[in-house]
Amino acid sequence: MPSMFEYDRLTPSRAREIAEAIRADPEAAQAFADKTVERLAKIIPDDGVVRAERLEEAFLIAVETRKIFSAAKLDIWKFFEKPRARSLLGHVFISAVDGRSLREIIGDAQRQSGTSEFRFDAATFKEKQKPTSRHKIPAA
């Protein structure tokens, strides 16, 4: 697997490098997708309580991944088995790629926590008051 697939924060040159590599080679695209899932699984494991900041980190990785697949002009869902929507990892990844905000993702996670397959530690963080109408977030 190319070492270029391992990065902390995506730079434009690294994004271009990866996009070129995966555009030319479906196997490389699959290897990159697998590496990304591996990274995400470390941040949001299947079991245990997950802290909100981890959701934010996973959210940013999902958005970076979307950017790379978009630059490569590849359909991201051809390389990621669409994760189970009821898992926390699946919820964050699908939602972020689909353009939902972190606010919506965390809000949904809080509502589903305990009723779904994951537990989410909302109590770790103080949530700010809901936005006023002037601060309303446009629909994704």
Added chain:
Amino acid sequence: MTDFLDARFGLCVEPIRLNGAEETHLPSTLFHLSGETALCLTRLIEMSRVQSKFSHFPFDDFAILWVVNEKGEILIALEEAVVDGSTKNFPLPKNLASAYTELGRPPGYSKLGHPALVGGAAARIAGEIICDLGQNPGVWYINNRSGRYGINVGRTPKQLANAAAEFAQLGVHLQTDFF
């Protein structure tokens, strides 16, 4: 004025979450962008282009955060952390920041992300200023990589370009990289 700023830098949004430190601790490196402070950035950029430099420190080791506040002012700081139970801030190396999220327990310090630059308040577009060392010489970019203010909240490439234009007016020339 508000409509102008909303169009230029996007609507103000409240951060979805704050760790306690982000509301109570300002980063020690925080400054407003102005003619005088812009020199700090231009000098940093010049230093990054010296071929014989000793290392990539500090261009590639620390994240530089920026945010546009409700009044349309641009605030900038290194990404810092504060030791839990103390008032001591320190610049947080990028490598440590990523390791921080992988820890299964609190690491003993709290990261001061974008909300810390505005005291936990609502803000407009935000992101990072980065030196892309994958190009030679390194190219400096401004992006909207902020989970709480910058991505999937109705931000546009034009708003990011408008922020870059504010820097450019003061002699800080940055390419844009929109997420």
